[in-house]
Amino acid sequence: MKLDHAFAIGELPTKERNWPAMWRAYRQRTRRRHLLLRAIRHRRELTPVANRTGAIRKTDILCLMTVRNEALRLPHFLDHHRRLGVDHFLVIDNDSSDGTDLLLRDEVDVSVWRTAASYKASRFGMDWLTWLQIRHAHGHWCLTLDADEILIYPYWETRDLRALTDRLDQLGREAFGALTVDMYPAGPVSASGFRQGDDPLQSLDWFDGGNYSVQVQPKLRNLWIQGGARGRVFFSDEPRKAPTLNKIPLVRWSRRYAYLNSTHSLLPARLNEVYDVTGGESLSGVLLHTKFLPTITERSLEERQRGEHFANGAQYAAYYERLMNNPTLHCRTSTRFRGWRQMEAMGLMSRGGWL
Amino acid sequence: MTLGIVMLCHTALDRAAQVARHWAVAGCPVVLHVDAKVPAAEFGQLQTALADLTKIRFSRRFACEWGTWSLVEASQIAATAMLSEFPEVRHVYLTSGSCLPLRPVAELRAYLDSHPRTDFIESVMAGDVGWTVGGLDLERFTLRFPFSWRRQRKLFDAYVTVQRKLGIRRRIPAGITPHLGSQWWCLTRQSLSAVLESPDRAKYDDYFKRVWIPDESYFQTLIRLVSAKLESRSLTLAKFDVQGRPHIFYDDHRQLLRRSECFVARKIWPHAEGLYDSFLAQTPPRDVQPDPNPTGIDRLFSAAKDRRLAGRTGLYMQSRFPHASHGGDTCAAPYSVLAGFSALFENFADWLSRTSATKVHGHLFAPDRVEFAGNETVYAGGLSDNARHRDYNPRSFLTSLIWNTRGEHQSFQFAPADAQPIASFIAQDPNARVSLISGAFLVPLFQSNRNFGEIRAEAARLQKIEGEFLSLLRGPKTRARVRIWTLAEFIESPMAALQSLVSDIAPRSEMRVTEVPKLVDLQGFDQFLQNLRNQGMQLTLLGDLSAESGNAPRDQQPNRPYVVR
Numbered sequence: 001m002k003l004d005h006a007f008a009i010g011e012l013p014t015k016e017r018n019w020p021a022m023w024r025a026y027r028q029r030t031r032r033r034h035l036l037l038r039a040i041r042h043r044r045e046l047t048p049v050a051n052r053t054g055a056i057r058k059t060d061i062l063c064l065m066t067v068r069n070e071a072l073r074l075p076h077f078l079d080h081h082r083r084l085g086v087d088h089f090l091v092i093d094n095d096s097s098d099g100t101d102l103l104l105r106d107e108v109d110v111s112v113w114r115t116a117a118s119y120k121a122s123r124f125g126m127d128w129l130t131w132l133q134i135r136h137a138h139g140h141w142c143l144t145l146d147a148d149e150i151l152i153y154p155y156w157e158t159r160d161l162r163a164l165t166d167r168l169d170q171l172g173r174e175a176f177g178a179l180t181v182d183m184y185p186a187g188p189v190s191a192s193g194f195r196q197g198d199d200p201l202q203s204l205d206w207f208d209g210g211n212y213s214v215q216v217q218p219k220l221r222n223l224w225i226q227g228g229a230r231g232r233v234f235f236s237d238e239p240r241k242a243p244t245l246n247k248i249p250l251v252r253w254s255r256r257y258a259y260l261n262s263t264h265s266l267l268p269a270r271l272n273e274v275y276d277v278t279g280g281e282s283l284s285g286v287l288l289h290t291k292f293l294p295t296i297t298e299r300s301l302e303e304r305q306r307g308e309h310f311a312n313g314a315q316y317a318a319y320y321e322r323l324m325n326n327p328t329l330h331c332r333t334s335t336r337f338r339g340w341r342q343m344e345a346m347g348l349m350s351r352g353g354w355l
Numbered sequence: 356m357t358l359g360i361v362m363l364c365h366t367a368l369d370r371a372a373q374v375a376r377h378w379a380v381a382g383c384p385v386v387l388h389v390d391a392k393v394p395a396a397e398f399g400q401l402q403t404a405l406a407d408l409t410k411i412r413f414s415r416r417f418a419c420e421w422g423t424w425s426l427v428e429a430s431q432i433a434a435t436a437m438l439s440e441f442p443e444v445r446h447v448y449l450t451s452g453s454c455l456p457l458r459p460v461a462e463l464r465a466y467l468d469s470h471p472r473t474d475f476i477e478s479v480m481a482g483d484v485g486w487t488v489g490g491l492d493l494e495r496f497t498l499r500f501p502f503s504w505r506r507q508r509k510l511f512d513a514y515v516t517v518q519r520k521l522g523i524r525r526r527i528p529a530g531i532t533p534h535l536g537s538q539w540w541c542l543t544r545q546s547l548s549a550v551l552e553s554p555d556r557a558k559y560d561d562y563f564k565r566v567w568i569p570d571e572s573y574f575q576t577l578i579r580l581v582s583a584k585l586e587s588r589s590l591t592l593a594k595f596d597v598q599g600r601p602h603i604f605y606d607d608h609r610q611l612l613r614r615s616e617c618f619v620a621r622k623i624w625p626h627a628e629g630l631y632d633s634f635l636a637q638t639p640p641r642d643v644q645p646d647p648n649p650t651g652i653d654r655l656f657s658a659a660k661d662r663r664l665a666g667r668t669g670l671y672m673q674s675r676f677p678h679a680s681h682g683g684d685t686c687a688a689p690y691s692v693l694a695g696f697s698a699l700f701e702n703f704a705d706w707l708s709r710t711s712a713t714k715v716h717g718h719l720f721a722p723d724r725v726e727f728a729g730n731e732t733v734y735a736g737g738l739s740d741n742a743r744h745r746d747y748n749p750r751s752f753l754t755s756l757i758w759n760t761r762g763e764h765q766s767f768q769f770a771p772a773d774a775q776p777i778a779s780f781i782a783q784d785p786n787a788r789v790s791l792i793s794g795a796f797l798v799p800l801f802q803s804n805r806n807f808g809e810i811r812a813e814a815a816r817l818q819k820i821e822g823e824f825l826s827l828l829r830g831p832k833t834r835a836r837v838r839i840w841t842l843a844e845f846i847e848s849p850m851a852a853l854q855s856l857v858s859d860i861a862p863r864s865e866m867r868v869t870e871v872p873k874l875v876d877l878q879g880f881d882q883f884l885q886n887l888r889n890q891g892m893q894l895t896l897l898g899d900l901s902a903e904s905g906n907a908p909r910d911q912q913p914n915r916p917y918v919v920r
Contacts, residue, residue, distance in 0.1 A: 009671050009750040010684035010780060158607035162626055170600055179673045210736020210759035213748035214671045223673055227751075232739045239747035246673050275674045279681035281666040284674035331733045347670040347758065353596055353663025355655060 006215035039130035060087035066125030085160035153285030154351035177274030222272035283352035359444035364452030365390035367625035371452035381460035477536030539591035549581035691766035695795030787835035794897035841898025
């Protein structure tokens with residue numbers, strides 16, 4: 001079988017060390033430096049609102065994010081990731097109007113920057129984040145998330161990020177992969193009553209357990225996983241366009257690194273190899289995706305009008321259309337969320353050899 | 356008579372202080388060796404923290420590096436200090452700063468009191484150990500290792516290779532037999548002092564300075580010369596992963612550690628607040644004191660090792676995507692691919708499902724939609740019946756289906772009219788059980804109500820596809836279990852074939868096929884084939900059907916071939 005776009009299961013070739021590979025490596029280096037330059041150019045778009053970065057200690061674990069109107073989710077987001085052991089949050093507020101800035105400004109472990117510049121023109125916020133990473137994240141374990149993502153990993157309830165990153169250090173690994181799993185309610189998305197500060201997993205407690213398409217992109221050798229609830233419901237006819245679900249949210253950062261495409265892949269390319277190719281399993285986690293809160297319908301309307309979310313917005317018109325119509329994602333074979341051990345047993349994440 | 360603790364510390368000194376205090380308060384003298392690389396300020400803090408305890412000493416400091424002589428030197432100095440400073444000590448226990456006592460000190464003392472002459476040290480003949488990482492066991496003693504394994508790995512490896520090629524060997528001093536074992540021992544004063552005060556010590560030290568990882572062999576080897584009574588096991592629970600890195604214990608291991616009944620565990624994560632709190636709490640010794648029993652832990656660790664190295668077969672996910680040569684070409688469990696049966700029998704899938712009590716799907720790779728069993732639109736794990744979705748990545752589709760339904764045998768129909776890209780994967784998948792009736796694809800055409808010209812073209816197309824699939828199945832790369840009948844052979848004795856199919860799917864069931872699926876009406880099929888031939892088509896996959904059926908016209912004995920005996 002030939003997938004024109006990637007290596008399918010059973011087709012991953014061994015890595016080559018030849019002229020084309022070296023040329024590709026050189027091109028990637030140029031690309032990476034270009035991205036770093038872009039980030040430096042975009043730095044002026046950020047205005048500090050509350051800069052507490054002076055308090056960051058050498059061994060602190062950082063969490064970076066770009067947000068827009070996330071006042072509803074942020075309290076729980078901060079609680080959860082604080083509990084995981086994030087020492088400092090660096091947040092870019094992209095012109096929120098719902099009080100997100102007020103909510104963040106007074107948190108002692110949060111630094112906030114504000115910008116009204118275009119999200120799309122900043123590579124969907126990545127240029128801003130890259131700048132903050134150059135400036136503040138060098139040498140730190142650095143978590144880059146969206147406000148609707150909740151990181152869990154094997155043993156997260158009893159072992160915080162310090163334990164996880166110590167483990168990764170011990171293994172000599174610089175990056176940690178996580179699969180985005182769309183969480184959804186039992187009925188139509190607008191039916192659940194969600195209030196600010198609630199745990200979104202109280203109402204979004206269902207997910208798709210085993211409909212993920214896995215392949216490897218040849219150039220960067222990063223995984224390309226699609227499917228899940230969004231793939232099944234919104235992109236069945238055009239599966240190629242379905243959202244990418246694999247992410248590399250946790251990296252021991254260097255100021256020379258740059259995320260390439262959201263946090264799906266990064267340069268240098270070696271960081272993308274978060275998977276084992278010899279049959280074993282390496283340690284990985286899950287990002288519980290809480291996009292499908294009741295506010296999704298109005299949000300989709302706004303996002304579509306702003307057209308700031310996809311490179312080619314028109315292609316996704318039908319997707320937004322359906323999101324606005326209060327869809328039901330739950331189906332007969334949905335799985336109810338019971339915790340990380342369940343997801344580990346289902347093979348959505350792996351503890352590798354961590355015991 | 357008492358127990359003395361030697362602690363080798365290099366990080367997390369606050370934890371080391373906490374543990375040292377625990378031992379000292381319970382009446383055990385403690386000698387601490389602190390790595391010389393620890394800054395003076397931190398060392399000072401440690402000294403201050405323990406200043407109120409009279410039974411604590413600090414030995415001369417060496418800069419320690421993993422795998423080198425410095426660790427042995429540190430243990431020697433600290434042990435010597437222990438023996439001379441605390442004459443009441445009978446057993447000396449070597450621990451590290453990240454060790455944690457799991458049982459009340461009194462229990463350990465009682466245990467040692469009941470074994471007053473015994474040395475507890477794992478000591479295994481170097482040629483016999485299977486656990487050394489990198490395969491170096493006896494060669495640790497006969498090669499030279501001037502390069503750091505951690506920092507100069509390439510030089511290290513290259514130098515080992517060169518020595519092997521040239522056959523260069525060090526001579527092992529006369530009188531000693533190399534032994535290896537865990538570096539955490541508990542020795543009696545008599546044995547330990549015999550090693551440390553040996554007249555040949557200078558000679559042995561010189562030799563072991565150039566042995567690789569001498570802390571796992573110095574005492575382990577020399578103790579054999581002096582020990583009166585030796586138990587070859589460590590009292591410290593210490594586990595290593597596949598790369599030889601120590602396993603770390605966290606708060607959630609509390610029950611596991613407690614149940615192991617080991618006296619000391621290594622290595623404890625310095626931030627494991629719960630472990631330090633609960634195990635350092637002063638608890639009285641119990642009346643019944645069981646012996647250490649780490650088998651439960653051993654089992655868990657070998658399972659973890661397995662997960663890390665071998666992974667779960669047939670799972671393809673974000674942290675497992677193996678090369679084909681490493682099991683990246685198979686599904687999680689055996690499954691059956693049935694080609695031609697549903698064309699020959701009415702409601703074949705239902706029949707097979709009933710007979711074998713397993714899931715039997717229709718044509719999973721049908722061109723228009725996925726025909727899941729029970730006509731479901733969405734199947735296990737959220738798999739969609741959308742054909743485009745399936746065809747986008749058919750291998751993920753099939754491996755996901757088999758993974759999601761593991762524990763329940765899956766079968767599905769496959770025909771030349773189905774989407775074929777999956778065929779090569781099926782052919783080389785050792786878990787695939789392919790049963791194929793070649794030429795059966797003609798039967799649906801025979802039944803169809805189409806113009807003969809169309810039928811002729813379609814028959815030629817399907818024959819070509821099936822021919823390709825057959826040559827794939829007969830090819831050298833095929834690892835699926837394959838059974839092929841021509842249509843003629845199958846019709847000759849269908850019952851035997853069906854029986855073998857059922858016992859293949861449900862091997863444990865003693866089931867004999869009693870209920871028989873209904874063969875489609877083949878009256879006029881001969882003429883149909885003849886017409887195809889007359890139109891210039893060569894039928895290559897049927898077998899010798901026409902001659903036989905020509906002799907026994909089917910219209911007289913429609914059900915003859917599969918009479919149940």
